[in-house]
Amino acid sequence: MLRVNPMEGNELKYPTEQWDEEYDLVVLGSGVAGLTAANVSAIEGKRTLLIEKSCRVGGTSALSSGSAWIPNNCYQRRSGTTGDTKAALDYLNALVGDRWDAKLREIFIAAGPEMLEYLEQHIDLRWLMYDVQPDYIQKLPGATTGGRALMPLPFDGRTLGKDFERVREPIPELMLFGGMMITRGEAARLLRVGRNLDSFLLGAKLCGRFLWDRLRYKRGTRLVLGNALVAHLFKNLLDRQATIWYSSRTTRLIAHNGRACGLVVQRDGTELHVRAKRGIVLAGGGFPASPELRERYFPKPVVHFTSAYEGCTGDTLLLAREIGASLGSPGNDNALWFPSSIATRKDGSTAVYPHIVLDRAKPGLIAVNSAGRRFSDEASSYHEFVRAMYRSNRDVPSIPAWLICDRRFVWKYGIGMISPLRPFLNAFIKRGYLSVADSVEELAHRIGVDAVGLVETVRTHNEFARSGVDIDFGKGSNAYDRAYGDPAHLPNPCLGPINRPPYCAVAVFPTPLGTSLGLLTNAHAQVLESSGRPIEGLYACGNDMQNIFGGEYPGPGAQIGVGMAFGYLATRHAIGMA
Numbered sequence: 001m002l003r004v005n006p007m008e009g010n011e012l013k014y015p016t017e018q019w020d021e022e023y024d025l026v027v028l029g030s031g032v033a034g035l036t037a038a039n040v041s042a043i044e045g046k047r048t049l050l051i052e053k054s055c056r057v058g059g060t061s062a063l064s065s066g067s068a069w070i071p072n073n074c075y076q077r078r079s080g081t082t083g084d085t086k087a088a089l090d091y092l093n094a095l096v097g098d099r100w101d102a103k104l105r106e107i108f109i110a111a112g113p114e115m116l117e118y119l120e121q122h123i124d125l126r127w128l129m130y131d132v133q134p135d136y137i138q139k140l141p142g143a144t145t146g147g148r149a150l151m152p153l154p155f156d157g158r159t160l161g162k163d164f165e166r167v168r169e170p171i172p173e174l175m176l177f178g179g180m181m182i183t184r185g186e187a188a189r190l191l192r193v194g195r196n197l198d199s200f201l202l203g204a205k206l207c208g209r210f211l212w213d214r215l216r217y218k219r220g221t222r223l224v225l226g227n228a229l230v231a232h233l234f235k236n237l238l239d240r241q242a243t244i245w246y247s248s249r250t251t252r253l254i255a256h257n258g259r260a261c262g263l264v265v266q267r268d269g270t271e272l273h274v275r276a277k278r279g280i281v282l283a284g285g286g287f288p289a290s291p292e293l294r295e296r297y298f299p300k301p302v303v304h305f306t307s308a309y310e311g312c313t314g315d316t317l318l319l320a321r322e323i324g325a326s327l328g329s330p331g332n333d334n335a336l337w338f339p340s341s342i343a344t345r346k347d348g349s350t351a352v353y354p355h356i357v358l359d360r361a362k363p364g365l366i367a368v369n370s371a372g373r374r375f376s377d378e379a380s381s382y383h384e385f386v387r388a389m390y391r392s393n394r395d396v397p398s399i400p401a402w403l404i405c406d407r408r409f410v411w412k413y414g415i416g417m418i419s420p421l422r423p424f425l426n427a428f429i430k431r432g433y434l435s436v437a438d439s440v441e442e443l444a445h446r447i448g449v450d451a452v453g454l455v456e457t458v459r460t461h462n463e464f465a466r467s468g469v470d471i472d473f474g475k476g477s478n479a480y481d482r483a484y485g486d487p488a489h490l491p492n493p494c495l496g497p498i499n500r501p502p503y504c505a506v507a508v509f510p511t512p513l514g515t516s517l518g519l520l521t522n523a524h525a526q527v528l529e530s531s532g533r534p535i536e537g538l539y540a541c542g543n544d545m546q547n548i549f550g551g552e553y554p555g556p557g558a559q560i561g562v563g564m565a566f567g568y569l570a571t572r573h574a575i576g577m578a
């Protein structure tokens with residue numbers, strides 16, 4: 001359990017005149033969950049304070065792909081899909097079962113679409129529906145192959161003026177030319193740039209804009225993915241004159257008669273007592289970046305890296321615990337996972353590259369443990385893939401696991417930080433990121449994997465590639481796998497031979513993209529004591545809230561979808577609109 005201070009210390013009586021500042025709603029944390037909560041408050045004309053402990057807004061949300069998984073959304077309905085509520089509930093019930101309160105997922109399914117329409121109406125936040133973006137566990141009833149996942153539309157960072165610099169930069173390895181953002185769809189089109197006029201024109205347009213931007217800005221101002229979502233929500237807060245404090249540290253929540261009514265904040269060297277008349281919303285992004293809490297709550301071996309924002313260290317959970325808040329029940333993982341490869345950048349910092357969907361599902365790649373054996377369908381969702389690593393690790397060391405392919409694969413599809421069509425790989429080999437050898441056996445020796453096992457595994461896999469059927473793990477046997485394979489590759493878009501030297505390997509490690517253990521909350525996102533009693537005036541959303549899917553990952557955007565829905569619900573309840 002988290003360490004707690006005696007609660008009496010926070011039950012102080014603060015006469016009104018002792019407050020330094022007074023707001024209706026105070027939000028801690030500027031990821032999409034906190035930004036959504038703050039936006040609703042500002043839209044409804046309430047005095048809103050957003051406190052961010054770092055000097056930039058966006059947290060992990062700004063680094064993310066920005067997808068939101070929201071069943072029965074207005075885009076589905078506008079394109080003629082109806083009745084998704086029941087299907088989505090069937091799916092979630094089958095996936096989550098009694099691992100967490102079924103009522104909360106019902107609330108999410110109802111509130112998600114409402115939140116989307118509310119934000120569209122008030123701040124013109126619009127999305128693009130992915131026609132093909134399958135749910136992660138296709139075999140379950142109610143799973144769909146598209147429609148529930150939405151992508152934010154691009155946002156023009158120039159409209160933020162000097163505040164553009166306040167938006168946290170994406171992961172450098174996920175941008176082109178050190179600062180140009182593109183979507184996955186654009187990346188796929190750009191790969192055809194020499195063969196197709198449409199791709200050429202797109203490339204010219206994006207690069208032209210980027211070069212123009214670089215004359216005045218440190219990076220491209222055409223924002224997409226999570227950056228676009230954060231920037232849009234941030235812009236609206238600025239437009240509505242909400243107060244935003246950066247680099248401010250909350251040292252204590254103040255509770256009086258069982259109600260959270262204010263907080264103590266260190267800002268510019270001054271201690272301020274801030275009153276929150278209607279409520280305080282905690283949205284600090286959970287604890288993926290806290291070594292201490294990872295050690296306490298994550299499975300062994302404990303991870304050392306995360307692709308989440310380094311400021312998500314669980315401070316907000318600790319603040320809440322100090323006034324009696326309870327955590328939800330720990331699960332097996334307490335994390336949502338990406339398999340990531342690790343490299344040291346030129347400036348000495350660590351690059352953590354999440355292998356989300358670009359390489360694992362493509363034909364001609366397998367993942368093996370130290371015995372040289374496969375342990376999973378490589379094309380399964382990132383969360384399930386890492387869970388399989390941990391399962392395999394019980395019998396044979398599987399952390400790191402190794403992605404194995406041949407040079408032809410790397411040229412065509414890229415692997416991790418190595419983008420496709422790269423003629424030279426020496427820099428990656430020198431840094432130890434990529435291992436290369438002329439035979440599978442030699443590669444096994446180079447990476448410390450059992451050579452007999454690996455040779456045998458590659459041979460078996462190549463037979464599967466010929467027949468198109470992966471008898472062992474079913475790679476490419478369901479719509480989710482195939483969505484990220486290569487549709488031009490037959491008979492199975494996810495299975496191709498590994499048979500042309502040199503052979504290549506990249507190590508992948510479990511890394512949390514977020515945490516699933518969080519504060520216990522009810523349907524209004526009110527934080528609860530262990531007795532189940534709500535702490536009046538205290539709310540949690542995003543990764544600060546116990547995961548409503550019991551640590552399962554239903555589909556692309558599930559984190560952001562739920563974070564925004566409960567951010568919306570929290571504020572509506574706090575300001576009396578529920």
Ligand SMILES: Cc1cc2nc3c(=O)[nH]c(=O)nc-3n(C[C@H](O)[C@H](O)[C@H](O)COP(=O)(O)OP(=O)(O)OC[C@H]3O[C@@H](n4cnc5c(N)ncnc54)[C@H](O)[C@@H]3O)c2cc1C
Binds near residue numbers: 054
């Ligand atoms: C590369 C990548 C891609 C991803 N893609 C997706 C995706 O497409 N869809 C999806 O659903 N999920 C995705 N995720 C996961 C998702 O981004 C996060 O789970 C989600 O954004 C968390 O949102 P949040 O608002 O809870 O926290 P965050 O976005 O992490 O924001 C928390 C903020 O709170 C601040 N903070 C912390 N403590 C305090 C404090 N005490 N006081 C004030 N401020 C504080 C932090 O500095 C931070 O700015 C991705 C993750 C990664 C790493």
